[in-house]
Amino acid sequence: MTRIFLESLRKGRLSRAVKASSAGPEYEKAGQELRALIARHFGRSLQIREVDAGSCGACESEIISACNPIYDIQRFGVDFAASPRHADALLVTGPVTRNMETALLRTYEAMSGPKFVITCGDCALDGGAFKDSYYCAGGAGALLPVAAHVPGCPPHPMALVEALLRLLDRLNTEGQPKM
Amino acid sequence: MLRLLRDREGVSPVSFRLNAGDEAHLEVRPGDFRKACLFAHNVSGAPVSTLFAEDQRAERRRFFIRCVFCLRQERIWLVVSAGLDPEAPEYDSLANDIFSAALFEREADEMFGLKRRGAFDDRPLRLHPEVWPEGFHPLRKDFRHPGPRGQAGRDYAFRRVEGEGVFEVPVGPVHAGIIGPGHFRFSAAGEPVLNLEIRLGFTHRGAEKLFEGRTAAEALAFSELVDGEAAFAHSLAFSDAVEKICGVKTPEEHLLARGILLELERMYNHAGDLGGLATDVGFGFPAACAAALKEDLLALNGKLAGSRYLKGFNRLGGTCGLTVPMLDEIEAALASALKDFSGIMNILYGSASFMDRVEETGVLPQKTAAELGVSGPAARASGIAWDMREFSPLYRRAGFRPARQAQGDVLARLRVRAAEFEESARLARGFSTALRTAPRSGPVSVEPVEGCALGCAESWRGPVLCWVRLGRDGRVERCKVTDPSFLGWEGLAQAVPGNIIPDFPLCNKSFNLSYPGNDL
Numbered sequence: 018m019t020r021i022f023l024e025s026l027r028k029g030r031l032s033r034a035v036k037a038s039s040a041g042p043e044y045e046k047a048g049q050e051l052r053a054l055i056a057r058h059f060g061r062s063l064q065i066r067e068v069d070a071g072s073c074g075a076c077e078s079e080i081i082s083a084c085n086p087i088y089d090i091q092r093f094g095v096d097f098a099a100s101p102r103h104a105d106a107l108l109v110t111g112p113v114t115r116n117m118e119t120a121l122l123r124t125y126e127a128m129s130g131p132k133f134v135i136t137c138g139d140c141a142l143d144g145g146a147f148k149d150s151y152y153c154a155g156g157a158g159a160l161l162p163v164a165a166h167v168p169g170c171p172p173h174p175m176a177l178v179e180a181l182l183r184l185l186d187r188l189n190t191e192g193q194p195k196m
Numbered sequence: 197m198l199r200l201l202r203d204r205e206g207v208s209p210v211s212f213r214l215n216a217g218d219e220a221h222l223e224v225r226p227g228d229f230r231k232a233c234l235f236a237h238n239v240s241g242a243p244v245s246t247l248f249a250e251d252q253r254a255e256r257r258r259f260f261i262r263c264v265f266c267l268r269q270e271r272i273w274l275v276v277s278a279g280l281d282p283e284a285p286e287y288d289s290l291a292n293d294i295f296s297a298a299l300f301e302r303e304a305d306e307m308f309g310l311k312r313r314g315a316f317d318d319r320p321l322r323l324h325p326e327v328w329p330e331g332f333h334p335l336r337k338d339f340r341h342p343g344p345r346g347q348a349g350r351d352y353a354f355r356r357v358e359g360e361g362v363f364e365v366p367v368g369p370v371h372a373g374i375i376g377p378g379h380f381r382f383s384a385a386g387e388p389v390l391n392l393e394i395r396l397g398f399t400h401r402g403a404e405k406l407f408e409g410r411t412a413a414e415a416l417a418f419s420e421l422v423d424g425e426a427a428f429a430h431s432l433a434f435s436d437a438v439e440k441i442c443g444v445k446t447p448e449e450h451l452l453a454r455g456i457l458l459e460l461e462r463m464y465n466h467a468g469d470l471g472g473l474a475t476d477v478g479f480g481f482p483a484a485c486a487a488a489l490k491e492d493l494l495a496l497n498g499k500l501a502g503s504r505y506l507k508g509f510n511r512l513g514g515t516c517g518l519t520v521p522m523l524d525e526i527e528a529a530l531a532s533a534l535k536d537f538s539g540i541m542n543i544l545y546g547s548a549s550f551m552d553r554v555e556e557t558g559v560l561p562q563k564t565a566a567e568l569g570v571s572g573p574a575a576r577a578s579g580i581a582w583d584m585r586e587f588s589p590l591y592r593r594a595g596f597r598p599a600r601q602a603q604g605d606v607l608a609r610l611r612v613r614a615a616e617f618e619e620s621a622r623l624a625r626g627f628s629t630a631l632r633t634a635p636r637s638g639p640v641s642v643e644p645v646e647g648c649a650l651g652c653a654e655s656w657r658g659p660v661l662c663w664v665r666l667g668r669d670g671r672v673e674r675c676k677v678t679d680p681s682f683l684g685w686e687g688l689a690q691a692v693p694g695n696i697i698p699d700f701p702l703c704n705k706s707f708n709l710s711y712p713g714n715d716l
């Protein structure tokens with residue numbers, strides 16, 4: 018025990034300073050607005066369940082980027098839930114392949130209301146480059162009511178924040194978007 | 197070699213020709229296909245690189261089955277083909293003798309309806325029987341759509357492990373994290389996993405069919421959507437094939453620019469993987485540092501290509517080009533990335549509890565890796581030091597050496613990625629220096645002509661192969677994409693048994709295979 022303690026003292030602090038955020042002033046500003054809206058509509062935080070319905074992987078990578086120390090979307094009150102039961106919103110990527118239809122519908126059904134669906138990336142909107150495929154439904158709108166869209170291929174983390182801002186701006190008091 | 201084939205195996209070829217500089221095309225009669233492939237397998241000592249079908253009933257009144265082996269010493273692709281009956285296409289299965297052929301055969305079966313004699317597994321891969329009726333083969337030229345979605349009512353038979361106390365844990369396709377969809381079925385007794393069956397195909401978008409009928413330039417843009425995290429490598433494999441068909445020699449300037457971007461793609465992904473491993477053991481600080489490092493590299497990509505995922509930079513016959521200020525930026529970013537990287541590695545290697553989790557976890561023995569045809573970092577971590585970049589004169593001149601580790605565990609795969617990260621930075625810096633003095637010119641113009649060729653690029657996951665056939669009108673007639681993940685997933689399935697289920701995320705991350713690249 019003493020040995021471990023002495024060893025830790027000898028090593029000193031292992032962490033290092035990370036460069037200051039480089040996400041840019043517009044991102045920070047949009048994020049603060051988002052934070053205020055989330056506080057108003059949801060009390061504390063907006064929980065999102067993400068489902069990959071046939072994405073090429075880049076959309077997921079950018080959603081993960083939104084959580085990195087630079088963009089750190091969690092500080093604005095947005096978090097990604099591990100279970101649909103804990104989620105307010107469903108974020109769908111990919112053109113919705115035939116093999117994912119059932120899983121996507123079940124995930125949506127497992128969420129408690131009020132709930133809304135957001136499409137992320139061009140192929141989730143209408144199938145995008147995969148529109149004419151024999152195996153795609155042509156986007157999430159073919160199966161679910163879509164409340165908002167995050168444009169891009171893949172969308173930049175900033176686009177995610179902006180889309181959430183626009184959506185929450187339209188939310189009525191019941192937590193459902195005014196269409 | 198042809199003589200050996202004739203004398204020893206009694207196989208006389210229908211035709212033999214060289215194609216596009218580094219391909220030997222051997223066509224045999226359908227009855228000789230298995231023998232010829234076994235012969236090629238034994239001569240090359242290599243697993244099947246890819247095996248696929250083509251529907252050429254319109255032009256040649258045949259289906260063709262083609263099996264590709266890589267003769268590594270000679271740097272030659274050996275393509276063994278056989279023309280099959282247009283009404284009842286059938287051939288002898290290779291999978292009993294060459295295991296790496298098994299998945300490809302199942303793929304050719306569901307996509308083209310090519311039957312195999314003596315196959316041990318005839319389950320579909322991507323067209324899930326629950327939602328897709330039998331008898332509809334999408335890659336046939338005369339394919340008719342079975343109609344709107346709905347349950348097709350057929351079931352998929354999982355392998356069953358039985359015995360006292362054996363239980364199953366099904367996971368997916370929707371997982372707890374922000375990741376791709378796959379179904380993992382663990383059979384366990386007590387803590388250790390006895391069997392893992394991985395069922396994929398959830399992101400099947402019919403990509404190969406969507407290539408067909410596009411012009412080469414349109415198809416190049418589409419190839420970047422097959423696997424977004426390896427967009428550049430996929431685009432490179434496609435442009436390589438088209439350039440080979442058209443006999444285009446890409447100018448040095450653009451080869452160097454491609455080399456730089458290919459390495460930058462590897463670096464941002466390997467950085468992401470370091471963070472992923474740290475996250476999966478709950479080690480937050482290095483994970484955050486790695487995420488910041490990945491972000492720096494993505495931001496650099498954005499400045500160079502206008503796309504954080506390097507889309508739209510590669511062209512047929514060249515690239516959009518890198519300017520001198522861009523090279524300055526690249527070199528500065530590389531230096532700072534290396535510094536951050538070594539900081540992260542020090543934290544990881546310096547933590548006894550981290551090392552305890554990764555050492556001897558998820559071992560993939562060399563023999564298994566070789567038989568399954570696993571490639572890329574996972575193979576290199578199991579002692580198979582093979583990297584397609586060695587095929588490239590550019591890389592050979594730069595003194596490139598593939599990374600290699602022997603243990604085959606999570607730690608070995610981490611070490612391979614770490615070595616590759618540093619090597620990539622070194623290579624990219626070298627290419628950048630060379631590019632400063634290289635003669636400048638735009639991309640050469642490429643006039644698509646009729647023909648076929650195999651393109652290849654070593655992505656961060658392993659070799660991406662792209663077989664392209666252009667028709668008389670210069671449009672794509674067939675594009676077979678082979679992602680390293682296709683055979684890699686079975687490597688993961690073999691590395692997990694014996695480990696506990698909580699170590700699965702760690703094993704999975706250390707392979708980090710692609711869902712969309714596999715599912716197409």
Ligand code: SF4
Nearest residue numbers: 073076138139140170
């Ligand atoms: S929108 Fe683009 S980046 Fe997102 S999944 Fe589709 S192809 Fe990939």
